[in-house]
Amino acid sequence: PRQVEEAETVSTRWSQEQTFASVLDQARRLDQEALGLLYRQYLTSVFWYAMGRLGDVDQAEDVTSETFLAMVDSIARARAEDDLAFEAWLLGIARNKVSDHYRRQAARPTTQISANSWDEPPAAAEAGDPLGVVVAREQWADVTAALQQLTEEQRTVLLYRCVLGYDTEEVARLMERQPGAIRALQFRALASLSRLVAANGTNPRTGVLRAGSKSRTSRRSPQQGKQRRADEPGR
């Protein structure tokens, strides 16, 4: 589950000021305060999602901007019974904006990582630690690049679990799957991602994983094998 103190802060905030339902209702009428509340609540989630998909701060900021402007355009039609459902709706917009971004990039051949992305000033939280910035970027840059080679379902479950911090039950609800299916999906997704990252020469432990996965393969039923093939990248 998400860190307990974070969840308590979110739920306490909605109940002390206004319920989520009333905030959303006011936001649908383009109330400035309500929109501001939603913006501040979900800005980091949308940004992290965009970072997970794009691996570049500038591009993530662009997608984040497009997402919140689109949120204003379509919030009158938003139907979410709680904040989790609303966040999923908002991340759906972000997903579409990321897709638009990749389509635009495909139309004009430019490198995904901008030439200045390593020279730009770091995000605010990292400004005091330049070495930390480089280390942090090395941590996730190649992982996010490999993430794009997974299936949409695999990417979604990993971003929800590892980046946005949802627990299994929440991810199951958002993806309309059973928790057991989510656990299996995240296992296969992480295994695939680890292999992809290792293929780029950054994960020396892959040899152990491959030996383990071979022994698991021999025990799989035909149905499990079909499911595993369906989850392979590119399908």
Add this chain to the structure above:
Amino acid sequence: MSQEDSLDSLLAAPRRHRSAEPPSELEPLLETADRLASIRETSPSAEFARRLEGRMLAHAADLAQVSAIRAEPVRWRRALIARVALIAACLLLALGTGALTVAAGAEPGAPLFRLHRLEQGVQAGLSRNSTSQHIAFARQWLYAVDTAAAQRQGDPAYSDALMALREEDANAAQGIHTQAPSAQRSAMEAQLSALRADEVTVLRNALPRIDWTDRITTTQALGALGVAVPHVTSVTVSGDTEGRWRVVVRGYGIQPGAVLLADGQAVGTLTAQTGGTYVATISAEDSDAANLVVSNPDDMTAVAPSVSVVSGGIDATPVPSATAQPEETPQAEATPVVSPTSSPEAN
């Protein structure tokens, strides 16, 4: 416990809270998950967050404006609608439908901007919560001020946006002042307080990027928001026999290192004397008395209501300053709408 379940349990715990070594076959997966999770160590910059919020709220204000114009009138507002419609019809006849359509999108600095502002005034009057509408418009023009300063667009784009911002701020404050104490009034006060905190931030940031005439109006706006700003009560210029001019400035809030500007150019540094008096010596060619202003090191700029020129020992008629304007003090600002525990100065 299956590997899927084991992995799920390990993912649920932050790395620092994991107890024993995980199974070896899961270590690569956990390492990959931890690396992916390191994205959480980044965050959007405060500057980006602030700009995007302003942009989003301005976009919402525009959408609300369009929606209000298209909305069906409610029966109980017919009398007000009829009166306003008559005015709008006259405007339409006088200006043509095309002009109003163009005015709806007129930006600060555009010829039809004042018509756009008139249209916003009509919309606010029709709104169910005019105070909230004024705050929304103020946010829109605050964003426009920020953009004009960032793009160094200068007058009139910057000055139009600043004037619109101050008008909407004053209208919102006036609207709150007329409301009886209630939860809604408290909510409006909180919104206005937050808006004013953002105004201080944006206007301070704008100072280095705008020209000296806009700095004067921006400084006045900051003063109206409760920020300590320089004030010049009088300027006296006297010449000597060697062709140099002695400028005596009286005022307060003038910081060490403040300079005297003539037509926006620094012509001398002010030296503090006693009793709120400052002195600078300038050359004869810089002594254009109509355009002498004081600029603090933080770019806050003040102009005197008039400049007295002393020549040959005889007091000349005070010359009204060409750039001095009566400082606009919106009526409602006499009523504090900021809670005692908050400060207009966000920075």
